[in-house]
Amino acid sequence: MSAWETVKDNWRVVLLVFMLVLSTVFLFAPAFDSTANAAAAQENPTNLKYGLQLSGGTRIRAPLVGxxxxxxxxxxxxxxxxxxxxxxxxxxxxxxxxxxxxxxxxxxxxxxxxxxxxxxxxxxxxxxxxxxxxxxxxxxVTEATREQTVAVLRSKINAAGLSGGTVQTVETISNEHFVLIEVPNQDRSEVVDIVNSRGTVQIAAYHRVTRNNTTRYVNTTVITQEDFQTVGTAQQGGQGTGPHVPVSIKPSEAERVQRLFVQTGVAGQGGTDCSYRQSPQSTEPCILVIRDGNVVSSFGMNPSLAQSMHNDEWAQDPQFILVTGSFERAQAVSIDLRAGALPAALALDEGTTSSISAAQGENFKRDSLIIGLLAVLTVAGVVFARYSRPQVAAPMVVTALSEVVILLGFAAFIQYPLDLSVIAGFIAVIGTGVDDLVIIADEVMAEGAVNSRRVFESRFRKAFWVIGAAAATTIVAMSPLAFLSLGDLQGFAIFTILGVLVGVLVTRPAYGDILRALLTDR
Incomplete structure (x- = not known):
């Protein structure tokens, strides 16, 4: 038999080898780890992404207020x-x-x-x-509001530099809707600070007005979030300014903003000196940064900026800085302005929040590896004890393990975060895979030696119908868990179904070809 005929006759084995090579590339090739830097690559030699349970971090699951x-x-x-x-x-x-x-x-x-x-x-x-x-x-709230909230929360997490964070909506069996936020390697307080506020930011002029012979101070909203053209990152300050956020206004709104600052007296001749914090009822006009209804900071306007507004020059290049008083406030304001305001707030008191330390995540990762190795060794021991012929048992163990390698490669390729439920799915795949391979081996050797290829294929088809029916039953049983947003159970179901499909379509037929080559002479 020529080499081409050999390959053609054992194409299922060739397909299995190809998928193993491809999975190995996905697992270890740097090109497929788009988010890893050099330091991270040294800590994690693979391209696998780990969920909170294996890396540590914070998970928040809460409904929306409304x-x-x-x-x-x-x-x-x-x-x-x-x-x-x-x-x-x-x-x-x-x-x-x-x-x-x-x-x-x-x-x-x-x-x-x-x-x-x-x-x-x-x-x-x-x-x-x-x-x-x-x-x-x-x-x-409506589905549109939930989707908009998820989009804004994703922007907030990205703007805050919390890499690896995910936001999604989940639905329970009772049709309750929750927003699920997972941020690896971050403690609870930092994540809650970012997602707990709606992030509505506006800039107001605080100034005196006289009505009916009564003088009082009022807030006049000058700039809303929709009026900003660009928003810079938080700055520590320098050259006489404290922590601040550089911003620019849309050209279409610049003249209106300029006019309001002049009319309210904030852009007074020679600038303004704000003492809002010390004496709110006797201060010169101030600029107030208001976040979620609370005054974050107050400051006056320097003479050069005020003069440019009086001369109608500022609107040609509408830029200025928002002084916030502290770098933490500057970061919060910058994140809110860049991400946008949440249409609805999270009802954290009606949800759940959990946090896993990085050390605990490492322990879970180590324990998962140990359990996986024990599962492999146990299965191998049982298989070799069951069959006295290495040519039957050895390919069985290797074939079962190849399913896990293919699933790991797939997880690395799509960057699916591994957690304890996914590890449980891998262990289940090993168990069900070996069960099916045992069925094949027992059916093929049930009536003694296999005399010919025709006899082998007849017995193999009979066994394959049995494992095919079992696989269909498993897929049907796991499908609701895979499509419903049921938290950790979803990952378990998805990888169990994938393992069954890989087994039926690739590894079980390949094992049949290997067994046929080892047991038949003609």
């Missing part, structure tokens, strides 16, 4: 008009706490109240007072 009215009759009013009208009927709320969404091609839509004290009754009362008819009011 209630939703469905089937709201908008009439001819825009969503912005609806938001303002409903917010006007809610004490201590503004239009940012109300989200109106019109259903495409319809005069109806949804209205969400996402304030911290949102209840069905409050929203229903506000809609009634504003004159809007509606069908039902329920707890929770």
């Amino acid at each position: 209630v939703t009215a469905e089937g709201v009759q908008f009439g001819n009013q825009s969503t912005a008009e609806v938001e303002r009208a409903v917010a006007a009927e809610l004490p201590n709320a503004d239009s940012a706490d109300v989200i109106a969404r019109r259903t495409a091609g319809s005069a109806t839509g949804t209205v969400e109240l996402v304030a911290d004290n949102a209840t069905q009754q409050r929203l229903a009362n506000a809609l009634d007072a504003a004159g809007f008819e509606y069908e039902t009011v329920r707890d929770g």
Whole structure:
């Protein structure tokens, strides 16, 4: 038999070898570890990505604050008009706490109240007072709000430099929706500080006004988050400035911003000296940085910047800095401005938060490796004890282990984070894989020696029908766990199904070819 005929006759073995080589490349080739630097590569010789349980970090699982009215009759009013009208009927709320969404091609839509004290009754009362008819009011927010929240949280985590963080929505069997945040190698307090606030930032002018012979101080909103063109990273300060964030304003908004600063007196002749913190009722006009309704910092305007606004020059190059008083506040403001405000806050008190230290993660990783090796040695020992012929047992063990290598390569290629549930899936794959290989070996040798290739293939097909039916049953049983967002069970189900598919399509047929070559002479 020629070499080509040999390869053609054993193409399943060739496919198995190819997949093993490809998986090895995915596991160890630097080109497939796009996020690793030199230091990380020395610590982790493979391209595998580890989840919180094996690397340490923080996991937050919480619903979003809010209630939703469905089937709201908008009439001819825009969503912005609806938001303002409903917010006007809610004490201590503004239009940012109300989200109106019109259903495409319809005069109806949804209205969400996402304030911290949102209840069905409050929203229903506000809609009634504003004159809007509606069908039902329920707890929770809309899918669009959940998706927008996830996108903003991802931006916040990336802007904060927390590499490897993931944000996704999960749904329970009872149709409850949660936002799941996982950030490796970060403690709980840092992650909570980033995701716990909605991150609404605005710049206001704090100044005196006289009305009805009464003088008092008011806040005039000058800049909202939508008005920023660029937002720099937090700076420690220098040349007379403290920690700050450099920003620029959109050209379309520059003249309006300039005019408001001049009208409120913030851009006064010779600049302004702000003493808001010490004497808020006797200070010169100030610029206030307000984050989530709280004043983060207050500062005046230097003479050169004020003069450029008076001369209508600043609007040609609308840049300035937001002084924050501390570098931590500068970081928070920078992250919020770059990521955007959350449409709804997380209800952390209704969710769960867990944190695993890096040392504990290393212990889990070591224990998982030990358990995996014990599983392999146990399976190998049982197989060699069951069969006295090495040509039957040795290929069986090697073939079973090749499934794990292929799955690890796949996990490295898609950068799926390994955790304890995935490791459990690998162990299950080893067990079910060897079970199927035992069925093949027993069926092939059940009636004594295999005299010919035709007899071998007849017996192998009979065994393959049995393991094929078992594989189908496993896939059907695991599919709900793989598609439903059930936390750790999802990873276990996904890799168990993948292991079964690899076994049925690649490794079991390859083992059959190996066994045929070893047991038959013709």
